[in-house]
Amino acid sequence: MLEPDKESSFIDYYKVIGCHPSSTPEQINTEYKIRALQCHPDKNRNNEDATKTFAHLQIAKDVLTDPQERKDYDLWRNSGLGLSYNKWKTMRNSMKMSMHWASTVSPERITESQAWEPVTFQDSVQRKVFSDNGTVTDVREEMRRKFRNYEI
Structure with a gap:
């Protein structure tokens, strides 16, 4: 999986792919393929942002097609926290509570x-x-x- 930069951490992955939060993984893959063909860096050699857009698209697909990652992303997205998704995920995985x-x-x-x-x-x-x-x-x-x- 690609590592996103600081800007991509606040991007809504559902908007990047162009699907609804209730979409199935098959629908997400279909939308990903359509968008990947449109913004692939080989087809847009003159556009410097094409590589960045394509990287965001791949990250969004990886997160939204993995059931556990998607569950975590939806939890973060609905929480309204001011933390980026990647920082939240890192903190969540590193901090465990003991009772x-x-x-x-x-x-x-x-x-x-x-x-x-x-x-x-x-x-x-x-x-x-x-x-x-x-x-x-x-x-x-x-x-x-x-x-x-x-x-x-």
């Missing part, structure tokens, strides 16, 4: 009677242990649990 510590059980809400007093420096140094729901836990461990369960 390894997420809890599936929704935590109970803390009422005023259950509210605990703020931990002082002296308490944290001494690692004060207190009872919570019948279990004995360390202050730091309790704070971590409440943080991870979005209670604080």
Whole structure:
């Protein structure tokens, strides 16, 4: 697949090929062939933009005929982001989210009677242990649990 330049990243690939977003891959290929014959650089030797236009046409065909690429392109196109498609795709592929510590059980809400007093420096140094729901836990461990369960 060709690498697009900065200008091609904001071009609407459906307009480049001349088809509707609901077009099938066969329709996209047909439109591509028609446009490729019209703007091929060998037929337009005097036109310096023919090579650039033809490159955009090839990129558009490659993206729109690959089902996963087209799904990604449509997602980007409908998002309304100010990022170019290529930058968005690079960022999307490089950034992954991890939710390894997420809890599936929704935590109970803390009422005023259950509210605990703020931990002082002296308490944290001494690692004060207190009872919570019948279990004995360390202050730091309790704070971590409440943080991870979005209670604080």
